[in-house]
Amino acid sequence: MFRQKPNSVARALVFAALPLCFSAPQAFAQNPVQVGSSAAKPGAPVLLQRSDADIFAATLAGRYAQGVDNPKLAAQAWARAFFRRPSDLELYDRATAANLEVGNLGMVVRMAKLVAPAQRSPKAVLALTVEALGQGRYQDVARTLDGQKFSPSLTQFANHLRAYALLGQGQGPKAIDLASQVTGISELDDAALMSRAMILARAKRPQEAIALFEKARGLQQDSPAGLRFYSQLLLSVGQRDKAEALLSPLAERGSVKASAFTGALALARAGDKGNVALNAQDHVAIGMLTLVEAMQDSRPPTETSDLLFLLAFLHPSSDEVNAALGQHLASHGYDELAEPLLERVSVFSPDFVATRTELAWLIYTRDPNQALLNARELVAKNPTNFAAMTLLADMLSANRLDAEAEAAYHSLIKQGEAANWSPAETWPLYFGRGGARERLGRWPEALSDLRLAKAAAPNQPNVLNYLGYALADRGENLDEALAMLRNAMRLRPRSGAILDSYGWALFKSGRHEEAATMLERAASLAPNLAEVADHLGDVYWRTGRQEEARLEWRRALSLTPTAEQTKALEIKLSDGLPPDPSRAADAAILAQTKSN
Incomplete structure (x- = not known):
């Protein structure tokens, strides 16, 4: 090789x-x-x-x-x-x-x-345990785990595997007792509540299960698969009003997460009687998934990945597990591993729209046109799904189809206003529409949208970066722009794009030497962004470093700039920058030119 x-x-x-x-x-x-x-x-x-x-x-x-x-x-190897x-x-x-x-x-x-x-290794022992559980070799689960020592979080995971194996042997009381054991670490013991509830439901003790689900909800545990099972449990015991009260706030908002509950809410309103008679493999996978998702905020991302991989090994065709694992891997940069898992999620899964949204952005990094086609197809198949329509608007914007994007965002905003959504829920739409309007040259309208987004999300770095850069590039409210961009840098100190915006704002403020230092840092963090190289070239030119400026402009040309950027770069390479009347030396040159 x-x-x-x-x-x-x-x-x-x-x-x-x-x-x-x-x-x-x-x-x-x-x-x-x-x-x-x-x-x-x-x-x-x-x-x-x-x-x-x-x-x-x-x-x-x-x-x-x-x-x-x-x-x-x-x-x-x-x-x-x-x-x-x-x-x-x-x-x-x-x-x-x-x-x-x-x-x-x-x-x-x-x-x-x-x-x-x-x-x-401890996780190899767990892999052997999961293999035995998945194959129905319940006695081997106990044999494999006997005498093994684990960290507290892995002990919790192992105990629940053993409890589900006891359920498989018809030993419900022993399974409940084992799952009820505490580690003494509150976040781990709280994380086990939904899984314990699933075990109680499997052991046909629904009221005790409901009490544990309620306790977990009070602690803001929100495993989508666990909450959907809980809604089915409520329906199965005739508590339809309680099921609707659970699902309504989760489903009636336009986020991608909300799309996972819309189907469950529709079934509840249509008179569904609930179904908790899952096969053993599905029940174990969902129960263990609630445990891992509840533990993830207190554990390193790598441990969450390992535990989710164990669940995928236990039940390779579980839509719930594949969705959770694919989204987790994508959020931590493992795109190549995430893609096949996200593609595996069935069109019938409640998580389908969420996983297709994540998948579209993974595809966008290598093929923007294909990602846009996928978004259009998703909307065609789900024409009333708010999350799918939001993805299409975002993808239109990312592909710089700004007129179509602006119209799509506008329609979504109108829907949100009709439903009395708060600014905290709709700011991404105002941000998207503001960006599209700014690129369409409709600056007053864009500024209004962007300020609405910033007011609702004052510490959102993308909003701060976009609005700060747009103001600085126009020479408007430079002090405000610099303050916003400093805040954005505090939130994302290693973002080359944000450092570029701050450097450009310094340049527009006449602080050229500071701008050069900042843009050099931006170029080291984002060496493949044409705009960063273009800006650095401009700063070099204004500070008397013309040869270095031309080197940066040539580098910008090699980094697939837009057609508009290409034309501007070619002019700069030929003629340099025009004199700047705000600088004394350049003003003298302009005055001499006019007198001649």
Whole structure:
């Protein structure tokens, strides 16, 4: 796979870490010529046995893949190295961690079965447990977990797996007792409430389950799958009014999250009697999902990913799990892993619109036109779905189809006003319409919309950035613009786009040296944005660094600018910037020109 010689950086990265995997006695013990032996001649090649050479190559591949941020390739390479030498516990640990990162739980299980139980990592033990539970081998669940030590959060996860296994054996009281055990850590014990409620419902103790769901709601736990099950439980015991009261505020707002509850509310209003008779696999997946979602705010994102991957291994076709895992991975930059999970969510799932929205933005990064087509198709199939229509408006705006976007936002705003939505709920629509109107040259209307958005969301960095930049670019209210952009930088200190806006506002304020420093930082954080290079070139020109200015303008041209930007850049490369009458030296030049 690696036929081409890696560059010097990659080579250094690979070889610098080799001692962590191989010592001379281990890697070369069976070689015909041993390192440091009297038989070795100066300059003689060191010969590797085939097995050692294979491990060496696989380890290099694993380190290289990690160095170039290719987690899938790293997982394959480390697993290959481990299978060449399954007695090497360091290779086992690396291979397990790499395969957990990409959710390859089948490989984690295969490797775990080749090492002694005491050597298995905690999450590998959980993977074996999940495999047994998913296959209905309930007694093996207890055997696998017996004697294992976990962190408090993993202990909670493991106890609930064991409780669901007891349910599968018809031992409801024991399952309830086990799930009721506390860790002594309030956020973990609170997180278990919905899962405990699901266990009580499965054990046919609905009123106790309802009480726990109510307690979880009081703690603002909002697992979509758990809340939908709760609404069905209420309907199943004849509490229709309570079910509607639960669902109405969740469904009757236009956000993407709200779309997950619209179907459930419609069924409740149509007289649905509720269905809690899920098959065992669905019930376990949803119950465990409520636990993971409730724990996620107090746990590192990587642990949430690992636990969600375990649930996907337990029930690969669960729409609820695939939606939750896909959205979690997408929100943390694992786009390649997220995409197939989001695509797997069924058109019949309540989470379908939310996952298609997330998927559209992933596709947009590589193919804006295809993302727009997908948004149009989603609206065509869901013509009254507010979240789908919002996605289309946002996608039109992102593709700079501003007239169509402005009309779409306007229609959505009218719907929100008719429903008496608050500014806190509608500010994204005003922000979107304001941006479209600004680009259409309708600045007074745009400014009104953008100020409405800012008033409703005063610490939203995108709003602060857009409004601050728009004011600065026009030379209006520069002090206010600088203050907004400083706040945006505080909220997102590593955003190259926001630093560019602040640098441009400094430039417009005549603070050229400060602007140059800020725009250089922006260029280091966002090296592929044509606008940043364009702005930096302008600042260099005004500070007497004409050659550097032309270098930046040429770089901006290479970064796929818009047609309008391209034309402006070509003029600047030919003629430079026109004199600035606000600067004394430039004013003198202009005066001399007029006198001639």
